Amino acid sequence: MSIARRLETLPLGPFHYRLLLICGIGWLFDAMDVGLISFVLPAVGGEWHLTAAQMGALGSIGLLGMGLGAVFGGALSDRLGRKKVFTYTLIFYGAATFLAGTAPNYTWLMFWRFLVGLGLGAEVPVAFTLMSEFSPARYRGRMTVLLESFWALGWIVAALIGYMAVPRWGWRLAFFIGALPALYAAVLRRALPESPRYLEKIGQLEAAAAVVAVVEKDSGVPEGEGPFEPVKDEGPASGGTVWDLWSRRYFRRTLCLWLLWFGINFSYYGIVTWLPSLMVGKGFAIIKSFGYVLIMTLGQIPGYFSAAYLVEKIGRKTTLVSYLVLSGAAAYMFSLSNTTGQLIIWGLAVYFFNLGAWGVLYAYTPELYPTAIRATGSGWASFSGRIGAILAPLMVGQMLALMDQEAAYTAIFLVFTAVFAGTALGMYVLGIETKGKELE
Numbered sequence: 001m002s003i004a005r006r007l008e009t010l011p012l013g014p015f016h017y018r019l020l021l022i023c024g025i026g027w028l029f030d031a032m033d034v035g036l037i038s039f040v041l042p043a044v045g046g047e048w049h050l051t052a053a054q055m056g057a058l059g060s061i062g063l064l065g066m067g068l069g070a071v072f073g074g075a076l077s078d079r080l081g082r083k084k085v086f087t088y089t090l091i092f093y094g095a096a097t098f099l100a101g102t103a104p105n106y107t108w109l110m111f112w113r114f115l116v117g118l119g120l121g122a123e124v125p126v127a128f129t130l131m132s133e134f135s136p137a138r139y140r141g142r143m144t145v146l147l148e149s150f151w152a153l154g155w156i157v158a159a160l161i162g163y164m165a166v167p168r169w170g171w172r173l174a175f176f177i178g179a180l181p182a183l184y185a186a187v188l189r190r191a192l193p194e195s196p197r198y199l200e201k202i203g204q205l206e207a208a209a210a211v212v213a214v215v216e217k218d219s220g221v222p223e224g225e226g227p228f229e230p231v232k233d234e235g236p237a238s239g240g241t242v243w244d245l246w247s248r249r250y251f252r253r254t255l256c257l258w259l260l261w262f263g264i265n266f267s268y269y270g271i272v273t274w275l276p277s278l279m280v281g282k283g284f285a286i287i288k289s290f291g292y293v294l295i296m297t298l299g300q301i302p303g304y305f306s307a308a309y310l311v312e313k314i315g316r317k318t319t320l321v322s323y324l325v326l327s328g329a330a331a332y333m334f335s336l337s338n339t340t341g342q343l344i345i346w347g348l349a350v351y352f353f354n355l356g357a358w359g360v361l362y363a364y365t366p367e368l369y370p371t372a373i374r375a376t377g378s379g380w381a382s383f384s385g386r387i388g389a390i391l392a393p394l395m396v397g398q399m400l401a402l403m404d405q406e407a408a409y410t411a412i413f414l415v416f417t418a419v420f421a422g423t424a425l426g427m428y429v430l431g432i433e434t435k436g437k438e439l440e
Contacts, residue, residue: 003200003208004371006216008137013219019134020143022191023127024150026090029181030120030127031154032161033097036174037062037113038272038293039162043171048106056274056397060390061110063269065117066124067386073122074129074379078372082130083194086123087185093119094182101175121386125378132366133195133374134215138436141316144363145308152300152355155272159294197371245369245377253368254377256430260320260361261385263423267327267416268354270392274412275347292340296347300355307356315435316364321424323357328420330354335413367434 037059045055069089077085093116100112128144135143161174199208245254275293303323310319330349337343369377395415399408 003196003205003212006212007134007196010136010215010219010221012136012139012143013215013221015215015218016135016139016143018191019131019193020147022188023086023131024147026086026123026181026184026188027127027147027150028154028157029090029094029184030123031151032158033093033116033120033154033178033181034062034066035155035158035272036097036161036178038275039158039166040171040174041274043166044109047171050106052397052400053394054106056393056395058106058110058113059269059274059393059397062113062117062120063265063386063389063393065114065119066121067117067383067390069118069121069123070125070379070382070386071121072118072379074125074375074377074382076122077126077129077375077379078198081194081198082126082133082375083188083192086126086130086192087188089119089123089126090185090188091182093117093123094179094185097175098179098182101172101179121382125375125382128362129366129375129378130192130195132363133197133371138312140367141311141360141363141435142308144366145304145311145359148355148359148362149301149304149308151358152297152304155297155300156294159297163291163294201371241376242380244373245380250369250377252430253432254381256426256432257365257368257377257381258384259426259430260423261365261381262388263419263426264324264354264357264361264388265385266388266392267331267419267423268358269389270396270412270416271331271350271354274393274396292344292347295344296351299348299351303352303354303356304359306352307359311360311363312435315433316360316367317427317431317433320357320360320364320431321428323353323360324420324424324427327353327357328417328424331413331420332417335410335417364434367437368432 041055041059044050044058050058073085073089096112096115096119100109100116103109103112128147131144131147132140161177165173165177193211193214194207196208196211199205199211244250275296307319307323327350330346330353334343334346334350337346365378365381366374396412399412402408403411
């Protein structure tokens with residue numbers, strides 16, 4: 001059996017859950033850093049008297065960095081290995097987050113937030129590629145969605161920091177706390193294994209077999225018997241390029257993924273980046289708006305867990321289309337909400353279905369490419385998403401500048417409703433089902 005085949009047929013064991021925890025903590029820190037800007041924006045805007053357009057740019061600059069980082073991180077991961085890129089990106093963006101807390105003015109804060117995004121973006125395709133490559137075929141979707149569920153925990157931590165720390169001690173402390181991921185890199189260097197699929201692809205069969213043997217032992221399965229046959233991979237020999245993603249074989253898959261990533265990023269970041277500020281604009285005090293958003297973010301956790309269950313029961317395509325449609329419906333109802341109770345209920349629904357769709361997307365993306373271009377493909381898909389993530393906060397800022405608060409609030413969420421619906425249609429038409437299939 002090839003090393004890849006041995007990984008595909010294993011039962012879940014302690015190793016897989018340890019890997020989920022190790023990668024999940026890194027993922028939690030990613031979400032915390034991304035989420036902090038949403039809760040820092042109102043405080044920074046008030047202290048430095050920023051315009052809505054300037055606040056939108058501050059929300060978008062990190063996403064621009066994430067887009068570029070995803071491209072470089074994915075490509076480097078296919079050439080240098082998953083573990084090395086995962087570890088060093090943690091150090092990079094942790095240090096940049098600390099320096100953001102020292103920014104003396106708007107320009108420097110923009111610069112440091114761009115570097116934070118660069119490091120975060122480089123890590124994103126690596127983390128879920130690594131989890132996907134270790135997971136057995138029949139559990140891959142569930143394990144990858146569970147990894148993505150740590151994003152909810154990180155966002156809740158960011159909301160807690162925003163609710164408890166920012167109003168009392170200022171926004172700089174939030175960034176200093178966000179520098180903690182740099183310390184976690186020491187844990188990763190010792191505890192995180194390299195992907196056997198990557199090792200096999202570059203010809204290090206003995207090293208790959210040694211890692212698989214550890215996984216088999218933890219899973220209670222006798223070690224595979226050598227000699228090991230290298231898996232036949234029709235992708236490039238040493239990492240691919242964006243042009244490989246648009247070849248005839250992968251054209252439909254790439255188009256589908258780029259549409260999905262753009263639409264989900266556009267809606268998600270447009271909503272979460274501005275939600276505290278929008279609620280302040282509707283008359284809620286800053287600490288109350290943070291508290292309400294904190295409650296809404298709790299909807300992410302059951303959203304992820306429900307998606308983790310459904311993704312292996314009804315498949316990636318049906319789950320993703322359903323959650324996108326329901327995200328659009330929830331966003332529409334949120335736009336019509338007038339009372340605190342309605343805002344919280346429909347806000348919970350937006351987070352539930354939106355983040356459930358995110359979880360399925362992270363499970364689905366690496367399943368569409370072979371090992372040689374898996375992280376590259378994931379990185380470029382993430383890049384297309386960051387374009388949407390950059391445009392959305394800027395769009396919201398411009399709409400607030402050109403329209404009165406009440407009209408802009410309704411129009412903003414109607415735009416997100418339309419984007420959710422269009423993204424669901426794209427997945428329905430172009431998406432292929434990968435449930436239970438082995439990785440190429």
